[in-house]
Amino acid sequence: MTVPVSYYIILSAIVFLTGVVGVLIRRNIIAILLSVELMLNATNINFVAFSDHLQDLGGQVFVFFALTVAAAEVAVGLAIIIALHRSRSTINIEEFNLLKW
Amino acid sequence: MTFAVGDLFLILPELLVITAACVVLVLDPVLRGPRKDVLVWFSLGTLAICMGVTASQVSGPTAIFSGLVIIDAYGAFWKLLLYFVTGLTILLSYSYLKEERLYFGEYYGFVLLALAGMMVMVSADDLLTIYLGTELMSLSLYVLAGLKRAEPRSLEASAKYFVLGAFSSGILLYGISLLYGATGSTRLPEIATAIASQGLSDPLLLLSTILLAVGFGFKLAVVPFHMWTPDVYQGAPTSVTAFMAVASKAASFGAFLRVFIEGLGGLKANWSAIFLLLCIATLLIGNIVALVQTNVKRMLAYSSIAHAGYALIGVVAAGRMEGSSGIASVLLYLALYTFMTFGAFAIVAMLRKGDIEGEEIEDFTGLSKRHPLAALLMLIFMVSLAGIPPTAGFVGKLYIFKSAVEAGMTWLAALGLIFAAISAYFYLRLVMVMYMREPIDHSDTAPHLVMSPTLSIVLACTVAGVVIFGVYPNPLVSFAMQAVLILK
Numbered sequence: 001m002t003v004p005v006s007y008y009i010i011l012s013a014i015v016f017l018t019g020v021v022g023v024l025i026r027r028n029i030i031a032i033l034l035s036v037e038l039m040l041n042a043t044n045i046n047f048v049a050f051s052d053h054l055q056d057l058g059g060q061v062f063v064f065f066a067l068t069v070a071a072a073e074v075a076v077g078l079a080i081i082i083a084l085h086r087s088r089s090t091i092n093i094e095e096f097n098l099l100k101w
Numbered sequence: 102m103t104f105a106v107g108d109l110f111l112i113l114p115e116l117l118v119i120t121a122a123c124v125v126l127v128l129d130p131v132l133r134g135p136r137k138d139v140l141v142w143f144s145l146g147t148l149a150i151c152m153g154v155t156a157s158q159v160s161g162p163t164a165i166f167s168g169l170v171i172i173d174a175y176g177a178f179w180k181l182l183l184y185f186v187t188g189l190t191i192l193l194s195y196s197y198l199k200e201e202r203l204y205f206g207e208y209y210g211f212v213l214l215a216l217a218g219m220m221v222m223v224s225a226d227d228l229l230t231i232y233l234g235t236e237l238m239s240l241s242l243y244v245l246a247g248l249k250r251a252e253p254r255s256l257e258a259s260a261k262y263f264v265l266g267a268f269s270s271g272i273l274l275y276g277i278s279l280l281y282g283a284t285g286s287t288r289l290p291e292i293a294t295a296i297a298s299q300g301l302s303d304p305l306l307l308l309s310t311i312l313l314a315v316g317f318g319f320k321l322a323v324v325p326f327h328m329w330t331p332d333v334y335q336g337a338p339t340s341v342t343a344f345m346a347v348a349s350k351a352a353s354f355g356a357f358l359r360v361f362i363e364g365l366g367g368l369k370a371n372w373s374a375i376f377l378l379l380c381i382a383t384l385l386i387g388n389i390v391a392l393v394q395t396n397v398k399r400m401l402a403y404s405s406i407a408h409a410g411y412a413l414i415g416v417v418a419a420g421r422m423e424g425s426s427g428i429a430s431v432l433l434y435l436a437l438y439t440f441m442t443f444g445a446f447a448i449v450a451m452l453r454k455g456d457i458e459g460e461e462i463e464d465f466t467g468l469s470k471r472h473p474l475a476a477l478l479m480l481i482f483m484v485s486l487a488g489i490p491p492t493a494g495f496v497g498k499l500y501i502f503k504s505a506v507e508a509g510m511t512w513l514a515a516l517g518l519i520f521a522a523i524s525a526y527f528y529l530r531l532v533m534v535m536y537m538r539e540p541i542d543h544s545d546t547a548p549h550l551v552m553s554p555t556l557s558i559v560l561a562c563t564v565a566g567v568v569i570f571g572v573y574p575n576p577l578v579s580f581a582m583q584a585v586l587i588l589k
Contacts, residue, residue, distance in 0.1 A: 005282075009282070012278075016271075016275055019271065020271075020272075029260065029264065032264055033264075033267070036264075036268060036271050039268070039271030039272070039274075040270075040271055040274060042275060043274045043275050043277070046278035046279065046282060047278050047281065049282075050281055050282035053282070054282075056285060056286075058229075058287055059278075059281055062229055062277075062278075062287065065229060065232070065233060066232075069236045072236070072240060073236070073240065073267055073270075076240050076243055076244060076263070077263050077267065079244075080243060080244075080247055080256070080259050080260050080263050081260070083250055083259075084256045084257070084259075084260050087250070087251075087253050087256055088253060088256075088257075093261075093264070096257045096260065096261070098254045098257050098336070
């Protein structure tokens with residue numbers, strides 16, 4: 001018995017929307033970063049599910065690249081957050097008001 | 102799947118730029134003090150070589166690496182534009198970073214890495230390579246935006262850019278994954294074939310088109326996905342702002358057009374409707390909000406948003422008609438936009454008030470008395486941005502509006518014209534401040550322009566582009582037409 005591909009799409013849609021809502025409502029940059037990771041991982045679910053459904057390896061290759069890029073993104077993001085914390089002693093985005101948001 | 106060594110020669114410019122970036126990053130800690138200048142000339146030399154190689158590649162499309170990358174005149178057009186902008190950025194940064202006392206050799210490394218990402222974006226023919234190019238560009242730009250580590254505004258800009266950039270990449274990637282599911286491939290030509298054969302019935306297809314439009318909307322800074330632009334442009338070091346406003350916008354348009362014309366060309370009725378809404382919203386918000394800005398960098402940020410709106414008129418027109426003059430007008434517009442926007446940012450970067458940048462409109466008060474030449478150049482850039490003849494900005498708008506009329510949307514051209522008239526108000530207000538008011542501040546900290554040989558080269562190149570292409574745009578027009586014909 002196999003799980004139909006539509007189940008995976010629904011799962012990934014739920015994960016993706018959780019990430020989107022997280023980015024929009026969370027105020028802590030680390031939490032926002034984690035929500036972005038959720039969005040990226042939702043795409044990975046999609047790619048693997050479609051790859052299996054279509055019997056095409058392209059999707060799985062895409063996942064490797066997406067994971068690598070996500071790791072690089074976290075590295076740069078955390079570096080920026082550390083620099084920001086050093087200068088402002090906060091990572092709450094509501095307190096970043098030097099520039100009109 | 103085969104790996105042809107010959108393919109490596111075709112991506113020689115990309116390899117050269119990446120190698121140069123790595124060399125710069127490695128040499129930076131080794132070189133001390135003024136010897137770091139070597140890195141600047143090394144980067145410029147690399148760009149000159151790449152320009153030569155790419156100029157010889159303006160030819161028919163050659164798909165390489167199993168269709169991941171395509172070498173064609175379209176990509177060459179964007180690449181030549183990007184080399185030019187990067188060269189100007191490096192020259193401007195050379196004097197700007199000295200003035201800001203930022204002695205980071207890795208700055209040039211990141212500029213080159215961003216360039217490499219942009220080059221991949223415009224020559225990629227697969228959503229995977231487009232995504233990787235976009236990310237390489239964005240990650241380098243996040244770092245560059247936050248380079249003034251002592252300046253909280255710069256860090257804040259970097260953080261905001263990072264959060265919204267990562268968010269938009271997530272949306273873009275989700276759109277790509279759904280498109281892969283709907284069409285079974287990430288290669289643009291195969292996506293086009295799949296759409297042509299199975300029709301538009303799949304709801305996943307429409308959803309993925311919308312998500313891709315949103316993802317690219319963030320990168321292109323069109324309303325309502327523009328919120329990050331003014332903040333990031335204001336907070337980032339001005340040389341980086343100029344680079345972002347021009348190069349990253351050009352590269353994003355390059356990738357965006359290829360995805361939507363070549364890959365999703367079958368859905369053009371759907372996406373041209375989406376972009377029509379975005380285009381009108383962008384023109385409206387960009388031009389109206391710019392009216393009330395008091396900071397020149399913010400004003401130019403809204404101006405760059407508005408210019409993306411004008412370019413979108415060409416995209417909408419392309420979706421509504423046969424033939425390629427719509428796309429050609431977008432290429433032409435962005436090439437001409439480069440000269441005037443970069444020139445304006447160069448003057449803002451080098452106008453110093455004591456130790457900081459004079460970036461408020463007040464700081465330009467009476468500039469014509471103190472620096473008549475700089476005021477004249479700023480006047481030319483502002484007139485061109487407003488689209489008044491005989492400047493490059495007028496030619497760009499002329500071709501955009503002409504393609505809208507050809508597509509049967511005279512009302513859209515008229516709307517664009519009205520917004521251009523509104524925009525003249527805030528561009529010419531700056532001119533008025535420069536020419537019609539007496540300088541108020543006569544102390545040592547009064548805003549003054551720091552001239553340097555490299556800044557002179559930058560200003561000479563940009564003003565020459567604005568004036569020459571304003572009077573005689575034919576070479577650029579024919580290159581744009583040639584670059585576009587190959588794209589279906």
